[in-house]
Every structure is written in structure tokens, then in C-alpha cells.
Amino acid sequence: MSGFSDDMPFFDEPGARPPAASGSAGAPSGIAARAMAARQAQNGPPDYLKGLNPEQRQAVETTEGPVLVLAGAGTGKTRVLTTRIAHILATGRAFPSQILAVTFTNKAAREMKQRIGLLVGEAVEGMPWLGTFHSIGVKILRRHAELAGLRSDFSILDTDDVIRLIKQLIQAEGLDDKRWAPRTFAQMIDGWKNKGLGPEEIPEGDARSFGNGRGRELYRAYQERLTTLNACDFGDLLLHPIRIFRAHHDILAEYHKRFRYILVDEYQDTNTAQYMWLRLLAQRPRTSSAQPAEGRARRDGAPGDVSPAPAEGQPPQAAVRPVSENKVNICCVGDDDQSIYGWRGAEVDNILRFEKDFPGATVIRLERNYRSTAHILGAAAHLITHNEGRLGKTLFTDSPDPDDPKVNVHAAWDSDEEARAIGEEIEALQRNSHVLNDIAILVRASFQMRSFEDRFIEIGLNYRVIGGPRFYERQEIRDAMAYMRVVANPGDDLAFERIVNVPKRGLGEAAIRQVHDTARALGVPMLQAAATLAESDELKPKPRAALREVAANFARWQDLLETTPHTELAETILEESGYTDMWKNDRSADAPTRLDNLKELIRSMEDYESLRAFLEHVALVMDADKNEDLDAVSLMTLHSAKGLEFETVFLPGWEEGLFPHQRALDEGGRSGLEEERRLAYVGLTRAKRNLHIWFVSNRRIHGLWQSTIPSRFLDELPEAHVEVSESGSGFGGYGNPYGASRFDNIGSPTGGYAKRGDQGGSGGAFSNTYATPGWQRARQNRTEATSRNWGTRSGHAVERIGYGEADSGYGAGRGSVKSRTIEGELVAKSVADTPSAFSVGDRVFHMKFGNGNVSAVEGNKLTIDFDRAGQKKVLDSFVTAA
DNA sequence: TAAGGGTCGGTTTTT
DNA sequence: CCGACCCTTA
Numbered sequence: 048m049s050g051f052s053d054d055m056p057f058f059d060e061p062g063a064r065p066p067a068a069s070g071s072a073g074a075p076s077g078i079a080a081r082a083m084a085a086r087q088a089q090n091g092p093p094d095y096l097k098g099l100n101p102e103q104r105q106a107v108e109t110t111e112g113p114v115l116v117l118a119g120a121g122t123g124k125t126r127v128l129t130t131r132i133a134h135i136l137a138t139g140r141a142f143p144s145q146i147l148a149v150t151f152t153n154k155a156a157r158e159m160k161q162r163i164g165l166l167v168g169e170a171v172e173g174m175p176w177l178g179t180f181h182s183i184g185v186k187i188l189r190r191h192a193e194l195a196g197l198r199s200d201f202s203i204l205d206t207d208d209v210i211r212l213i214k215q216l217i218q219a220e221g222l223d224d225k226r227w228a229p230r231t232f233a234q235m236i237d238g239w240k241n242k243g244l245g246p247e248e249i250p251e252g253d254a255r256s257f258g259n260g261r262g263r264e265l266y267r268a269y270q271e272r273l274t275t276l277n278a279c280d281f282g283d284l285l286l287h288p289i290r291i292f293r294a295h296h297d298i299l300a301e302y303h304k305r306f307r308y309i310l311v312d313e314y315q316d317t318n319t320a321q322y323m324w325l326r327l328l329a330q331r332p333r334t335s336s337a338q339p340a341e342g343r344a345r346r347d348g349a350p351g352d353v354s355p356a357p358a359e360g361q362p363p364q365a366a367v368r369p370v371s372e373n374k375v376n377i378c379c380v381g382d383d384d385q386s387i388y389g390w391r392g393a394e395v396d397n398i399l400r401f402e403k404d405f406p407g408a409t410v411i412r413l414e415r416n417y418r419s420t421a422h423i424l425g426a427a428a429h430l431i432t433h434n435e436g437r438l439g440k441t442l443f444t445d446s447p448d449p450d451d452p453k454v455n456v457h458a459a460w461d462s463d464e465e466a467r468a469i470g471e472e473i474e475a476l477q478r479n480s481h482v483l484n485d486i487a488i489l490v491r492a493s494f495q496m497r498s499f500e501d502r503f504i505e506i507g508l509n510y511r512v513i514g515g516p517r518f519y520e521r522q523e524i525r526d527a528m529a530y531m532r533v534v535a536n537p538g539d540d541l542a543f544e545r546i547v548n549v550p551k552r553g554l555g556e557a558a559i560r561q562v563h564d565t566a567r568a569l570g571v572p573m574l575q576a577a578a579t580l581a582e583s584d585e586l587k588p589k590p591r592a593a594l595r596e597v598a599a600n601f602a603r604w605q606d607l608l609e610t611t612p613h614t615e616l617a618e619t620i621l622e623e624s625g626y627t628d629m630w631k632n633d634r635s636a637d638a639p640t641r642l643d644n645l646k647e648l649i650r651s652m653e654d655y656e657s658l659r660a661f662l663e664h665v666a667l668v669m670d671a672d673k674n675e676d677l678d679a680v681s682l683m684t685l686h687s688a689k690g691l692e693f694e695t696v697f698l699p700g701w702e703e704g705l706f707p708h709q710r711a712l713d714e715g716g717r718s719g720l721e722e723e724r725r726l727a728y729v730g731l732t733r734a735k736r737n738l739h740i741w742f743v744s745n746r747r748i749h750g751l752w753q754s755t756i757p758s759r760f761l762d763e764l765p766e767a768h769v770e771v772s773e774s775g776s777g778f779g780g781y782g783n784p785y786g787a788s789r790f791d792n793i794g795s796p797t798g799g800y801a802k803r804g805d806q807g808g809s810g811g812a813f814s815n816t817y818a819t820p821g822w823q824r825a826r827q828n829r830t831e832a833t834s835r836n837w838g839t840r841s842g843h844a845v846e847r848i849g850y851g852e853a854d855s856g857y858g859a860g861r862g863s864v865k866s867r868t869i870e871g872e873l874v875a876k877s878v879a880d881t882p883s884a885f886s887v888g889d890r891v892f893h894m895k896f897g898n899g900n901v902s903a904v905e906g907n908k909l910t911i912d913f914d915r916a917g918q919k920k921v922l923d924s925f926v927t928a929a
Numbered sequence: 930t931a932a933g934g935g936t937c938g939g940t941t942t943t944t
Numbered sequence: 945c946c947g948a949c950c951c952t953t954a
Contacts, residue, residue, distance in 0.1 A: 181944045281944045492940050667944060686941045708940055749939060750945020
């Protein structure tokens with residue numbers, strides 16, 4: 048027996064000791080649990096069960112045995128999960144510490160914790176085993192680190208560290224790190240680890256495909272290096288525990304005893320390693336070898352009888368071996384239709400296979416949707432039926448309303464117009480006192496955000512980008528963290544290298560190399576090597592003195608580690624190292640911000656009890672604080688929108704090649720397409736009431752204007768729930784200069800596309816549906832259109848297309864476009880050719896930005912240096928002479 | 930050590 | 945075509 052003893056670090060048990068650990072198999076007898084159970088007996092169903100629909104209630108109350116909850120979008124998934132936990136606690140089935148609840152993101156974990164707290168009240172301490180796969184993995188690994196060749200104070204490397212490390216290894220192998228990109232190899236390792244594969248287990252083909260066939264050696268060297276550094280990458284946080292569980296059945300058995308109930312959120316996103324980890328924990332071994340279990344699920348299986356798990360030698364590729372042993376109280380919640388992370392190793396198959404893995408599993412479908420209108424649900428449902436291999440689920444609403452708007456499909460000429468039109472629509476909503484926080488624009492790829500950002504800056508519309516660069520990824524934060532990492536783990540060479548010459552101490556490449564070599568030769572960390580080297584005479588006086596100081600500093604700080612509060616220590620480190628001074632002396636514009644960030648870093652350390660706890664938080668959580676007070680439109684990718692909801696949603700860029708993305712199609716084939724479709728499904732189901740889908744006819748791809756074709760997904764929407772906007776409804780009525788007729792030819796699927804596709808015939812006859820001959824023909828031209836960089840660079844006579852003339856309107860001459868040889872550059876130039884009323888040097892006034900000077904003119908676009916707002920690009924129609 | 934030129938890539942993201 | 949990144953150069 049090992050583990051779970053009081054001397055194990057990082058095992059803070061908030062509540063009483065679990066009964067299972069003391070040999071009893073009975074239910075916990077906590078006072079709170081008793082009280083709640085008693086109340087339940089007296090007053091009928093407890094409050095927390097009220098208001099659940101029958102399916103939700105079944106999902107909550109089926110606590111025993113394997114359960115799969117297929118929770119469609121907006122069906123109350125989180126509610127079920129949290130209520131289920133509350134129910135288990137309230138009925139005295141387990142202590143908080145006996146429930147393992149895993150999520151993918153910290154955000155989800157936090158939300159769950161909070162909501163359980165609301166349900167259960169103060170009676171129950173926070174759940175120690177509710178967290179992400181990785182944070183629970185660390186917790187386990189810290190306890191048994193020595194079994195993985197690590198000390199319990201190991202560092203967790205982030206992607207950046209990993210890439211630097213791999214680069215060193217590639218160079219050490221004598222390979223060219225240009226030909227063999229470290230980043231690529233880091234991704235390969237990540238992929239292997241997602242599949243649970245160590246260096247010896249990777250396929251020969253994979254091993255040979257990198258570094259002149261030296262992939263396996265490199266991977267092995269990488270792992271060895273991590274051990275030397277006393278460090279882990281993210282993958283190891285799962286893989287090490289898996290190996291430990293397999294090799295030490297007594298340890299695994301302790302966890303089996305402990306975890307009476309296992310809950311998994313977003314099960315469709317689990318990768319193979321996570322699946323193996325879960326199975327090891329969930330799978331209860333047979334009671335005795337004399338009674339080979341055969342689909343026999345013991346109703347009351349005492350958690351006490353745990354014999355070695357039959358896990359030894361389990362093949363890494365998830366062998367499907369039915370768990371037919373003791374009762375497994377595992378509840379996985381997910382939605383196969385929202386599996387959008389296949390590209391990073393998620394195996395939808397895990398959820399599709401659940402009933403085989405856990406025979407006798409109860410499958411509960413949550414299809415009653417509380418979020419969206421019947422039109423939105425109808426559109427989403429119809430779209431997703433085009434996928435094969437689903438478990439099958441159809442969302443419905445109890446409250447259809449005939450007044451609900453249909454899903455709107457709009458067309459625009461190009462991405463700028465798309466942004467402009469959406470911006471105007473949002474302004475119209477705003478005038479109707481629609482809150483901006485209730486509006487989101489969800490894009491397929493982040494480059495699409497740019498046109499929206501540009502436009503919103505121009506018109507002064509508040510927006511926020513979700514998923515941008517994060518606090519802990521900033522240079523100054525990472526530097527500061529590196530100092531603290533070295534103090535906490537002197538073996539962390541990567542952190543040491545990062546800051547040994549920051550601020551500049553005259554330790555150049557040569558000196559650092561020497562430290563490195565000495566460390567290698569002596570088999571000690573670089574910090575120690577630096578100390579040694581500082582006392583020798585192998586270096587010139589200057590670097591020697593510098594190294595001596597660095598070594599002395601770290602020695603001193605390490606001594607302080609035990610005696611000084613960690614925030615104070617952090618301040619000391621940043622002061623004494625000269626790091627704060629470095630920024631104080633920096634005259635660049637962002638230096639003050641960086642100093643603020645450092646202050647903020649110190650401040651945020653107060654929330655953690657130790658330096659190590661803080662470092663771990665940063666490595667795993669990397670959360671940024673966002674400005675919630677601001678009323679702003681949200682701009683994000685479809686991926687980061689999963690789980691969110693908005694009153695009004697705009698989905699721009701529904702064009703072949705972008706959505707579905709060409710690369711998903713090329714690399715993923717049919718399953719790639721299906722994942723794209725699921726992504727579309729996720730997008731549609733984010734909207735509560737208003738849903739606007741947009742596509743454009745022309746998009747700039749890699750700098751070239753290309754003609755585009757509407758997405759096939761548009762065809763997969765049911766006509767009954769969709770309305771195609773023929774003109775820019777909603778923004779034609781207040782004097783915009785573009786005129787309301789522009790979609791007649793450009794945007795409208797029939798007219799515009801038929802003409803542009805050189806099909807002549809059907810132009811002009813507008814039809815309300817996109818399932819028209821013209822549309823179909825346009826699609827047939829797709830291959831041609833998207834693979835062609837049409838036009839010539841020499842700019843021979845090409846019919847002028849009337850675009851961009853703010854004051855003459857669209858449409859002029861559009862109807863006469865017959866040639867296919869519309870040259871991309873000319874489309875752009877037609878903007879530049881339009882003279883602006885302003886010229887360089889003019890003093891102008893802008894509604895939002897105030898006064899400024901025109902510093903460049905490009906057609907009707909002005910670059911203006913504003914006195915206060917800085918340099919902006921603005922359309923000339925938005926400024927007046929000052 | 931900062932600026933400048935040349936090369937390359939250009940979906941999605943967490944931990 | 946535009947940017948990030950890397951390496952070279954004054």
C-alpha cells in the first residue's frame with residue numbers, strides 16, 4: 048500500500064477521511080450529508096431536483112453504474128453535471144473527496160465548482176478532485192513523482208520551453224533545425240503523447256519521418272532531458288500517471304477505493320491518453336479470478352475489494368475490452384455532434400463506443416433545448432443530419448413562437464462589405480437598445496477578424512476579441528516566472544537560460560555555451576555549473592564576475608524560499624536581479640505597461656499559498672482577466688465559442704474553402720468535412736434568437752483576390768427555417784451611400800453568381816432560394832473558380848467594376864461584367880484610383896477620434912495621425928475638414 | 930544591439 | 945500580399 052498517507056505532500060484532505068480508506072464500505076456518515084438526507088425524507092424531492100425535466104432528472108438520479116449523457120447544445124448539460132454531484136453528496140453516497148470530476152478547461156472546472164457551491168451551500172468543502180485532466184494529473188504525479196524518475200517539485204514546461212529544448216536536441220544531433228523544424232517535432236511528440244505512445248511505442252514510419260529517420264532517438268533524448276531537468280510537458284501529466292497505474296497496482300487500487308464516482312465533461316473531446324487514464328481509474332478489477340465476471344455487474348460492489356487491475360501490457364491503442372467487472376460509477380457527458388477537436392487528438396470514437404466499453408450502460412439523451420428558437424434548432428438539426436456515424440439526437444424546443452425570426456442568409460461582395468454591413472446591422476440593433484454583450488461574431492479563421500476590427504475601430508463600435516494573447520504569455524511575465532522557477536527548481540535549465548542574461552549582464556553566447564558544457568560534463572544543473580565556473584579561471588573576468596553574482600543571488604533567494612512570504616520573495620528577486628530596473632530604464636512606449644504587468648503578477652500571487660502553488664497555477668491555467676464591465680460585441684473563432692450563447696450571432700465567411708476549410712477537406716477527407724459540419728452546428732446553436740449567416744463573392748486569400756463560392760453548408764440548411772436576404776435589409780434606410788440594390792447583382796446567389804460564373808442566362812431573375820439553377824451552376828464552377836488566380840498582373844484592359852466609390856454607389860457597370868479575367872489587383876486598385884477629397888497634411892475631424900492630420904491617402908481610405916487616438920485608417924466619408 | 934533583408938507560411942487551441 | 949521570424953550586418 049502506498050499513497051494516501053499523511054506525509055504525502057499535496058494531499059490536503061479538507062473533509063474527514065473517507066470511510067473506504069479505513070476499510071468500511073458503508074456510506075459516509077457526515078453530519079451534513081445526514082442532515083440533507085433527513086430533510087429529503089421529510090420533504091419529498093429536495094430543492095435541487097425541482098425544475099429538472101424528466102431526462103435531466105434521470106441523468107441526475109441514475110448514480111450507479113455507467114451512464115452516458117448525450118447532452119445536445121443548450122440542453123442544460125452543466126446543470127445536470129453539477130446537480131448530479133450535489134445529489135451524490137446530499138444523499139450521502141460519497142464525500143466530496145471521493146468524487147472525481149474532470150473537465151477540459153479551467154473555465155469549465157471553475158464554473159462547475161461555483162455552481163456546486165451554490166447548490167450545496169457551505170455544507171460541503173470544495174471538491175479536491177474536480178479539475179482538468181491536467182491539474183488532476185499533476186496532483187497525482189506530485190505524489191508519486193519518484194516512480195516517474197522525478198522529484199515532487201518538478202517544473203511544468205509550456206510549449207515555448209518545449210520548443211527551445213527540442214531545438215537544442217536537434218542541434219545536438221547535428222541536424223539542421225531549418226530542415227527539421229523544432230515546432231514540427233514538438234507537435235509530433237504532442238500527437239504521440241495524445242495517443243499514449245512513449246518513444247519505444249511509436250510507429251516505425253512516424254519515427255523515420257523526422258530528422259533523417261532519427262525521430263525515435265530524438266523523442267527518447269527529449270524524455271531523458273526532461274528527467275534531467277526535473278520537468279514535465281503537458282502530455283506527461285497524463286502519461287506518467289498512466290504508467291504508474293499500470294506498474295503499481297497497489298497505487299491504482301488506492302485510487303479505485305477513493306473514487307466512488309467519476310464524472311467526465313465533454314467526453315467527445317477525450318483523446319486516447321485521456322481515455323486510457325479514465326479506464327484505468329474507472330475499471331474495477333474482478334473480485335476474484337475464480338469468478339470470471341461475464342457482464343455481471345454487482346449492484347452493491349463494495350469498493351473495498353480491489354485486486355490488481357488487469358492493465359499490465361494493455362496495448363497503447365485503446366483495446367476495446369469491455370469492462371465487465373464490478374460496478375463502475377462513471378458518468379460521461381458529451382455531445383458527439385459537437386466534437387470539433389479531432390485535429391488535436393480527440394477521438395469521437397470514444398463516445399461512440401461507450402456502450403461497448405461499458406456494457407449495461409444507461410444512455411440518456413437530453414434533447415430539450417432551452418436556448419434557441421425553433422428556426423435555429425431546425426436549421427441546425429437539418430444540417431447535422433448530413434453527417435454519418437452519429438449517435439443521433441434531435442433538439443427541440445417546448446416554446447416555439449410564430450414571431451421568431453428565421454435564420455437569415457446574406458451575401459456581400461467582399462469581406463470589407465461583409466464587415467461594413469454587419470457593423471451597420473449591429474449599430475441598428477444598438478439603436479433598438481440591444482446590448483452589445485449579447486452579440487457575437489463567430490469566424491472560422493482568425494484572419495477574418497481583421498476586417499471586423501478595422502471596421503469597428505472606424506465606426507467606434509466596442510468589441511472584444513476572445514482568445515487573444517494571454518497575460519502569462521507576455522515576455523515580462525515569462526521572464527519573471529523564469530526567475531521564480533529557477534528558485535523553486537534549481538534544475539530548471541530552460542528557465543535559467545532564459546534569464547541568465549536578462550537583464551544584460553555581458554553573458555554572451557560563448558559564456559552561456561561554456562556553462563552549458565560544464566553542466567553537461569559534470570552532470571549538474573546549469574545554475575550549479577555557473578557557480579563552479581565562477582570560481583574557476585576558465586572565463587574572462589567580466590563574465591566570471593557576472594556568473595558569480597547570478598549564482599550568489601539564486602543561492603540567497605533559495606534560502607529565503609523557506610522563510611519569506613512568496614510575494615515578498617518575488618519582489619526581492621525582481622529588484623535584486625535588476626529586472627525591474629531594466630524596464631524602468633527602458634524608454635520604449637510599452638515599458639510602463641510591462642512594469643504594471645509585473646506589479647499585477649505579484650498581486651495575483653497573493654491568491655496562492657506558496658510559490659510552487661502559484662507556479663503550477665500559471666503553468667496550467669494561464670488565465671487572463673477580462674474586462675466584463677465593457678459593453679462590447681464579442682469577436683471570436685467558432686472553436687472558442689463552444690459552450691457560449693448569445694442573443695444575436697453573426698456567422699460570416701460561409702464560403703467553400705474557408706468554411707468548410709480547404710485544408711480540413713484535403714487532409715481530413717470525409718471525416719474532415721464532417722468535423723467542419725459539426726463546427727457549423729456549434730456555430731448555429733450558439734444563437735438564442737437572431738442568427739445571420741454571411742458569405743461573400745470575393746475574398747482575399749494570400750494576398751490575391753479570389754472569387755469564392757457559397758459554402759455547401761448553406762445548401763444543407765432547410766428552406767423552411769431560412770430566409771435569404773436579397774438586399775441589405777436593416778441598414779438601407781438611413782442614408783448610407785451604397786444604395787439598397789447592391790445585392791441584386793453581387794450578393795444574390797442567382798444573379799451575381801450566375802453572371803460571374805459566365806453562365807449568362809439566369810441573371811436578373813431573383814429567387815428567394817439559393818437552390819436555384821444559377822446557384823447550382825455556380826457551385827459546379829467551384830473547382831475552376833477557387834483554383835484559379837485569374838487575371839494578369841500586367842493590368843491589360845479589364846472592365847472596371849464599380850466598387851468602392853463611396854459616393855457613386857455600387858452597381859454601376861456591375862451588370863456589364865462579362866469577362867472572367869477580372870484582375871485581382873485591379874479590384875483593389877479601383878479603390879486607390881478614386882480620388883479622395885482630402886490630401887496628405889489636411890487637418891480633419893472624426894466623430895470618435897477627434898482631430899488629426901492626414902498622413903497618407905489611398906483612394907478613399909485615409910491614414911490619420913490623431914492627436915489623441917494615435918494612427919488609424921479611416922474612410923474619408925467619416926471625417927470632415929477641421 | 931537594433932535595424933534590415935530574406936525566407937516562409939498563411940485553420941482551428943488547451944493544458 | 946503581409947507578417948513573423950531568423951540571421952546578418954554596421
